[in-house]
Amino acid sequence: MEIVKLAIQKSGRLSEKSLQLLSECGIGFENGERRLVARAHNFPVELLFLRDDDIPQYVSDGVADAGIVGENIIAEKEYPVPVMEKLGFARCRLSLAVPKSVSYSGTEWLQGKRIATSYPGILKRFLTEKNLEADIHEISGSVEIAPGIGLADAIFDIVSSGSTLISNGLKEVETIMHSQAVLIKNAHLSQEKNQILDRMLFRIRAVQKAKSNKYILLNAPNESIPEITRLIPGMKSPTVIPLAMEGWSSLHSVVNENDFWEVIGKLKELGAQGILVIPIEKMIV
Ligand code: ATP
Ligand code: MG
Numbered sequence: 001m002e003i004v005k006l007a008i009q010k011s012g013r014l015s016e017k018s019l020q021l022l023s024e025c026g027i028g029f030e031n032g033e034r035r036l037v038a039r040a041h042n043f044p045v046e047l048l049f050l051r052d053d054d055i056p057q058y059v060s061d062g063v064a065d066a067g068i069v070g071e072n073i074i075a076e077k078e079y080p081v082p083v084m085e086k087l088g089f090a091r092c093r094l095s096l097a098v099p100k101s102v103s104y105s106g107t108e109w110l111q112g113k114r115i116a117t118s119y120p121g122i123l124k125r126f127l128t129e130k131n132l133e134a135d136i137h138e139i140s141g142s143v144e145i146a147p148g149i150g151l152a153d154a155i156f157d158i159v160s161s162g163s164t165l166i167s168n169g170l171k172e173v174e175t176i177m178h179s180q181a182v183l184i185k186n187a188h189l190s191q192e193k194n195q196i197l198d199r200m201l202f203r204i205r206a207v208q209k210a211k212s213n214k215y216i217l218l219n220a221p222n223e224s225i226p227e228i229t230r231l232i233p234g235m236k237s238p239t240v241i242p243l244a245m246e247g248w249s250s251l252h253s254v255v256n257e258n259d260f261w262e263v264i265g266k267l268k269e270l271g272a273q274g275i276l277v278i279p280i281e282k283m284i285v
């Protein structure tokens with residue numbers, strides 16, 4: 001029986017969420033000292049704990065079979081690793097920022113400037129696409145202080161809330177890419193390893209789907225049932241149970257988080273009362 005070697009970040013912004021996702025998929029690891037490798041006790045997968053920068057390389061070389069890493073890291077060196085699924089966490093963007101005082105007119109402002117970044121590959125491709133030339137200073141951390149100490153005119157770095165930029169007197173002027181954690185795999189896996197990964201992916205999707213949906217229960221006058229059914233069809237159609245009170249029913253369904261507040265508003269207009277919304281743990285369609 002083969003075992004899939006899954007690379008995850010040893011310690012950093014991806015680590016906890018990666019382990020949490022596996023645990024929500026019912027894949028259990030021994031707690032305790034975090035070692036270099038850990039074997040799941042109920043699924044044919046073994047974890048390799050690595051620096052996030054090393055994960056795409058290990059996966060494309062086949063040292064690991066699959067991995068969880070930010071899209072930014074894959075894009076930087078354009079590793080040939082198929083993305084199996086976007087995982088929805090560690091969301092950030094990669095942006096150009098300049099000192100607040102600069103009157104930035106558009107990308108042509110960047111021509112001939114010095115730009116500090118940890119992502120020279122992505123930046124270079126962007127500049128080439130825009131027919132611009134700039135002096136790229138590659139630095140590995142604390143990029144946001146570069147303009148303040150006179151090392152650069154602009155920076156290209158990861159932004160999530162933007163507060164780091166503001167506290168360093170910078171403003172975001174161009175967003176070049178959006179990133180989130182993804183599940184990647186080696187392009188030449190055995191059929192057996194692919195099957196194991198597909199089983200894992202099935203569970204990941206059930207967890208993701210559950211997170212983006214809510215179970216909804218409400219009471220409504222019977223004459224509103226057809227319209228409410230159109231509004232919250234759920235997985236097939238809502239469950240309708242008569243209430244003891246004449247002319248009223250209880251409806252149970254599933255609603256997507258993105259439509260949630262709009263749907264609630266319409267339900268109230270249709271006379272719905274006593275609306276309960278409950279998280280779903282797993283959802284298999
Ligand atoms: P390592 O020691 O493993 O190399 P690191 O310091 O390079 O870690 P982290 O800061 O832990 O990396 O970030 C890991 C990934 O999380 C990044 O590559 C990016 O995809 C994402 N990320 C980084 N900063 C943020 C942020 N502020 N908000 C959300 N996601 C982020
Ligand atoms: Mg790193």
